[in-house]
Amino acid sequence: MSKLFRAVIMGPPGSGKGTISERIAHSFGLKHLSSGDFVRENIAAKTEAGVLAKTYIKKGLLVPDHVMTRLLLPRLEEMTKYSWLMDGFPRTLAQAEALNSACDLDVAINLNIPLETLKERLRHRWIHPLSGRVYNMCFNPPRVQGIDDITGEPLIQQEDDRPEALVARLRHYKDVAKPVIDFYKAKGILYTFSDTETDLIWPNISTLLSTKIPAIQSDARCASTH
Ligand SMILES: Nc1ncnc2c1ncn2[C@H]1C[C@H](O)[C@@H](COP(=O)(O)OP(=O)(O)OP(=O)(O)O)O1
Numbered sequence: 001m002s003k004l005f006r007a008v009i010m011g012p013p014g015s016g017k018g019t020i021s022e023r024i025a026h027s028f029g030l031k032h033l034s035s036g037d038f039v040r041e042n043i044a045a046k047t048e049a050g051v052l053a054k055t056y057i058k059k060g061l062l063v064p065d066h067v068m069t070r071l072l073l074p075r076l077e078e079m080t081k082y083s084w085l086m087d088g089f090p091r092t093l094a095q096a097e098a099l100n101s102a103c104d105l106d107v108a109i110n111l112n113i114p115l116e117t118l119k120e121r122l123r124h125r126w127i128h129p130l131s132g133r134v135y136n137m138c139f140n141p142p143r144v145q146g147i148d149d150i151t152g153e154p155l156i157q158q159e160d161d162r163p164e165a166l167v168a169r170l171r172h173y174k175d176v177a178k179p180v181i182d183f184y185k186a187k188g189i190l191y192t193f194s195d196t197e198t199d200l201i202w203p204n205i206s207t208l209l210s211t212k213i214p215a216i217q218s219d220a221r222c223a224s225t226h
């Protein structure tokens with residue numbers, strides 16, 4: 001790879017950021033950086049930022065910008081030799097500005113998925129809380145119902161994935177994401193993808209990235225996403 005490639009992926013809860021990030025990482029050999037994973041790692045390791053982050057997550061709140069950037073930017077400094085795709089960060093304009101001062105992005109992928117589709121997906125989303133591994137009882141079910149494939153531990157459904165909670169989460173998402181979307185639009189690196197199925201969006205994302213980075217795998221439609 002002649003030049004390192006840096007991208008972010010944005011979208012409301014359930015839009016498929018994690019699922020699509022895995023496909024991109026697998027097909028194009030990028031490192032998939034997930035802000036949620038960083039947060040979980042820091043909570044598990046009881047770092048100062050992790051302990052602080054936990055107090056917000058327990059209340060169902062987003063982690064404040066200054067805690068997120070403190071947690072994330074040092075990790076990016078360890079990534080200077082790699083191409084990467086960041087999933088879950090930035091979520092706010094302040095985070096986008098902090099990221100912008102740390103590195104130059106090539107692409108910002110924006111997923112635009114209808115509300116009814118999001119509701120339906122999250123109704124069927126089950127996660128392994130310690131790792132953040134995500135399943136869907138229809139789209140990518142675990143091998144044994146209710147059990148994580150890797151650890152054999154039980155899966156849970158998140159309270160805030162319930163349809164009633166989702167509408168409020170989505171409204172909040174729209175409010176905070178709009179300035180971030182405008183920020184990347186103004187930079188000329190925003191690419192928006194709208195459809196109801198990941199399998200329909202994926203070929204378009206794959207085509208875009210093929211023009212930006214050399215594919216390490218020609219068969220982009222990978223069956224497994226977790
Ligand atoms: N960029 C961020 N800003 C603030 N808080 C964050 C950020 N990224 C992650 N967090 C915190 C709050 C989240 O509830 C928690 C787990 O993140 P994540 O795994 O992305 O799950 P999520 O349930 O918020 O996202 P989604 O529903 O979009 O998949 O970590």
Ligand SMILES: Nc1nc2c(ncn2[C@@H]2O[C@H](COP(=O)(O)OP(=O)(O)O)[C@@H](O)[C@H]2O)c(=O)[nH]1
Binds near residue numbers: 017122126136
């Ligand atoms: N039915 C269906 N479910 C999907 C599709 N793409 C992703 N999912 C599932 O929808 C849920 C949300 O996807 P996820 O990647 O976690 O989205 P994120 O919240 O944006 O990271 C997960 O349970 C996925 O397995 C799809 O095209 N169809």
